Amino acid sequence: MAEATDVCIVGSGAGGGVLAHALARAGIRVVVLERGKQAKRDETASDELLQVVRRTHQPPVERDGTVVAETPDAKAPPTRVGQAFYLVGGGTVLYAAASWRLRPDDLRKKTRYGAVAGADLVDWPVTYEELEPWYTLAEREIGVSGKSGADPTEPRRSADHLMPPLPEDPFSARLAAAARKLGLRPFPIPTAISTRNNPETGTYECQYCGWCSGYTCLFYAKNSTDITVLPKAEKTGLARVVTGAYATRVELDSRGRAAAVVYRDAATGKDVRQPASVVCLAAGGVQTPRLLLLSKSSAFPEGLANRSGLVGRYMMFHIEGRRTAVFEEPFAFELTKKLGVHDWYFPAKEDGWINHCSIQSGSRRGPLTFALRQPGWGEQYGPALARDFPRTQQLQAMVEDLPQSANRVELDPGRLDPEGYPLPRITHRYHEMDRRALEATQQKMGRLLEAAGGRVVDEALAHTNVSGAYTYHLMGTCRMGSDPRNSVVDRDCRTHDVPNLFVVDSSFFPTSGGLNPTLTIQANAYRVADFIARHRKELGG
Amino acid sequence: MTRRAGLTRRQLLAATAAAAVAVPAGRAAPPAPTAAAAAPVGERLLGRGPWGTLRSLAQTMLPAGAEMPGAEKSGVCEYIERALEGPYSRYLGVYRRLLAELDSIARAGGDGSFDSLPVERAREVVRKLEASLPQDFALLRQHVLEGFLSDPVHGGNRDRLGWQAVGLVHKHKD
Ligand SMILES: Cc1cc2nc3c(=O)[nH]c(=O)nc-3n(C[C@H](O)[C@H](O)[C@H](O)COP(=O)(O)OP(=O)(O)OC[C@H]3O[C@@H](n4cnc5c(N)ncnc54)[C@H](O)[C@@H]3O)c2cc1C
Ligand code: SF4
Numbered sequence: 242m243a244e245a246t247d248v249c250i251v252g253s254g255a256g257g258g259v260l261a262h263a264l265a266r267a268g269i270r271v272v273v274l275e276r277g278k279q280a281k282r283d284e285t286a287s288d289e290l291l292q293v294v295r296r297t298h299q300p301p302v303e304r305d306g307t308v309v310a311e312t313p314d315a316k317a318p319p320t321r322v323g324q325a326f327y328l329v330g331g332g333t334v335l336y337a338a339a340s341w342r343l344r345p346d347d348l349r350k351k352t353r354y355g356a357v358a359g360a361d362l363v364d365w366p367v368t369y370e371e372l373e374p375w376y377t378l379a380e381r382e383i384g385v386s387g388k389s390g391a392d393p394t395e396p397r398r399s400a401d402h403l404m405p406p407l408p409e410d411p412f413s414a415r416l417a418a419a420a421r422k423l424g425l426r427p428f429p430i431p432t433a434i435s436t437r438n439n440p441e442t443g444t445y446e447c448q449y450c451g452w453c454s455g456y457t458c459l460f461y462a463k464n465s466t467d468i469t470v471l472p473k474a475e476k477t478g479l480a481r482v483v484t485g486a487y488a489t490r491v492e493l494d495s496r497g498r499a500a501a502v503v504y505r506d507a508a509t510g511k512d513v514r515q516p517a518s519v520v521c522l523a524a525g526g527v528q529t530p531r532l533l534l535l536s537k538s539s540a541f542p543e544g545l546a547n548r549s550g551l552v553g554r555y556m557m558f559h560i561e562g563r564r565t566a567v568f569e570e571p572f573a574f575e576l577t578k579k580l581g582v583h584d585w586y587f588p589a590k591e592d593g594w595i596n597h598c599s600i601q602s603g604s605r606r607g608p609l610t611f612a613l614r615q616p617g618w619g620e621q622y623g624p625a626l627a628r629d630f631p632r633t634q635q636l637q638a639m640v641e642d643l644p645q646s647a648n649r650v651e652l653d654p655g656r657l658d659p660e661g662y663p664l665p666r667i668t669h670r671y672h673e674m675d676r677r678a679l680e681a682t683q684q685k686m687g688r689l690l691e692a693a694g695g696r697v698v699d700e701a702l703a704h705t706n707v708s709g710a711y712t713y714h715l716m717g718t719c720r721m722g723s724d725p726r727n728s729v730v731d732r733d734c735r736t737h738d739v740p741n742l743f744v745v746d747s748s749f750f751p752t753s754g755g756l757n758p759t760l761t762i763q764a765n766a767y768r769v770a771d772f773i774a775r776h777r778k779e780l781g782g
Numbered sequence: 783m784t785r786r787a788g789l790t791r792r793q794l795l796a797a798t799a800a801a802a803v804a805v806p807a808g809r810a811a812p813p814a815p816t817a818a819a820a821a822p823v824g825e826r827l828l829g830r831g832p833w834g835t836l837r838s839l840a841q842t843m844l845p846a847g848a849e850m851p852g853a854e855k856s857g858v859c860e861y862i863e864r865a866l867e868g869p870y871s872r873y874l875g876v877y878r879r880l881l882a883e884l885d886s887i888a889r890a891g892g893d894g895s896f897d898s899l900p901v902e903r904a905r906e907v908v909r910k911l912e913a914s915l916p917q918d919f920a921l922l923r924q925h926v927l928e929g930f931l932s933d934p935v936h937g938g939n940r941d942r943l944g945w946q947a948v949g950l951v952h953k954h955k956d
Contacts (some may be wrong), residue, residue, distance in 0.1 A: 287952070295869070
């Protein structure tokens with residue numbers, strides 16, 4: 242058994258990393274259980290083979306993957322989606338770092354659009370104005386660069402971005418000019434990438450090497466939690482990150498309060514019990530509900546904190562739209578998110594769908610992944626590759642995924658991981674409106690690319706099923722709300738059923754918005770840390 | 783390319799090796815002479831003849847051209863032999879099957895071994911190989927591209943020639 246701590250956090254990613262820092266800074270002892278290891282920057286940066294093709298930083302998908310299918314009994318090969326991602330720093334180590342504030346209306350879906358058949362729209366129990374100071378804090382602590390006021394849908398902010406935005410590259414410039422000609426208002430995407438050396442966050446100026454999305458940053462310029470908040474947390478002497486610690490169960494005491502987290506120690510293969518006064522789950526939108534379902538007991542036969550029956554339900558991704566075009570001239574290699582277009586973020590009345598949709602540049606493929614998708618070989622192959630790779634650009638859309646209770650994470654009855662625990666299984670089917678919104682957005686992206694002089698080379702067809710059409714944005718599986726009958730956690734992200742158990746990753750999102758979720762996870766983690774710090778006495782039980 | 787059609791595979795390999803040494807200064811350091819440095823592992827794994835055949839095969843799939851370094855010069859087979867020794871050892875059987883099939887297709891044409899075929903003939907034989915063992919061939923194609931475009935730490939993409947060819951300027955320090 243490990244020495245007892247004040248707060249045990251499961252997961253060191255966006256939510257867990259921030260929470261550890263904020264709690265330790267407030268004088269609270271923290272143990273972070275992290276399943277993964279520290280990323281080896283120098284070995285993996287720009288290594289497309291290991292990071293994207295072979296994926297050696299994850300366990301093999303056959304043994305640890307998540308089945309995603311449209312119906313509960315459909316067969317499908319396992320995917321990586323539930324593994325996003327076992328590393329100190331979680332998904333933030335590999336992410337593209339787009340760092341958005343949700344819009345006030347993202348949090349007022351029900352009020353703005355009313356009831357929609359087949360989707361359970363709700364308002365968040367917190368408003369944007371309540372979140373605003375925490376967004377500002379997160380932007381400072383993580384280090385977000387951007388141009389305040391440039392995004393036409395940007396909500397009120399009490400402070401500017403910490404750093405100026407990434408400089409415009411030739412492709413963004415071309416796209417921006419074309420967008421302006423169409424009467425649109427393109428703007429630089431805010432990112433957690435340092436545009437100057439940054440003593441506040443401990444990060445360095447971006448070297449514009451291009452290996453951003455999907456890769457560790459060799460230059461300590463992408464402000465992932467493993468190099469920003471976690472080192473600061475450990476420096477206090479109050480926070481400790483245990484790596485190779487696979488949490489498999491949250492234990493309760495006789496009063497029904499969380500008492501400890503049991504984890505499998507990768508080094509010894511043994512189970513270790515970590516007692517804590519407060520337990521916070523931040524294992525990501527798939528692994529957090531899985532851990533709750535694994536922690537069933539006589540008091541909670543359907544899974545811990547699951548009296549509502551909603552743990553795992555309302556699983557939301559964003560539907561990823563992509564349009565590809567080939568241009569006359571070559572562009573430098575870059576997997577960095579640069580330019581956003583939000584003039585169509587909110588739907589028009591006549592659209593017939595209510596999803597919020599963001600359009601973003603910077604989602605090309607790496608050279609190897611690109612080449613693997615180009616069929617053929619021989620005399621023509623290499624020259625065609627050399628011509629097309631630098632001339633091919635993609636736009637990416639984040640289309641809001643409406644919440645549906647049948648879309649859910651469950652324990653897979655047929656598949657155990659090597660440690661003997663049931664793997665997650667996801668049933669997910671897009672709402673009719675999701676598909677229509679995607680198709681319309683695909684067409685808009687095609688128009689933009691053509692206006693910029695590109696020749697669009699793929700189809701606008703809407704995805705008809707889940708495969709290939711989801712992002713690594715995993716939201717909604719422990720819905721936040723004020724009524725214990727239709728939500729899992731309350732407005733402070735505390736479970737309704739267990740008073741000292743919290744959920745601080747993107748599982749709490751009641752709706753998904755049309756924007757990448759990470760800054761919201763981080764802002765919310767600062768907010769929850771503040772709540773825990775203020776209530777530490779009563780929470781300590 | 784038709785200009786070269788009369789050359790045999792072996793002559794072509796020799797020609798590209800020579801060209802590699804003649805790379806203008808400032809573009810990329812000349813690679814070490816390949817035969818001595820790299821042959822043993824691949825030969826040990828597959829046998830001397832088949833290993834030579836694999837090099838010719840890779841060069842047929844990714845030939846050198848005006849702006850193209852080609853498989854030989856960019857270290858594709860150095861990548862493959864390292865992979866076959868490690869993470870891809872399970873594919874050794876696939877390679878043996880592919881090379882045996884290639885040889886038998888070549889000999890069935892009556893012109894002797896694959897290595898000695900003129901370029902046009904070699905291409906025809908490889909097309910037949912692809913039709914005969916499509917899955918194995920797809921795997922080989924993947925490995926050839928991995929050897930061309932992966933981070934050089936894996937043994938291929940020599941001097942980042944693959945990246946250079948597709949216009950990727952690498953800004954990482956060594
Ligand atoms: C290629 C890529 C690009 C992305 N780009 C963006 C972007 O531009 N903007 C954006 O906002 N988002 C982006 N994302 C998504 C972003 O990474 C996630 O939204 C974010 O990391 C989620 O934070 P989290 O705290 O919910 O979970 P995570 O960051 O995933 O952290 C969960 C942690 O829990 C650990 N864990 C899981 N199970 C257990 C267990 N049982 N025991 C112990 N530890 C466990 C994991 O190892 C992991 O470290 C991207 C993701 C990817 C993969
Ligand atoms: S472009 Fe900048 S942030 Fe992205 S990986 Fe390179 S140095 Fe890091």
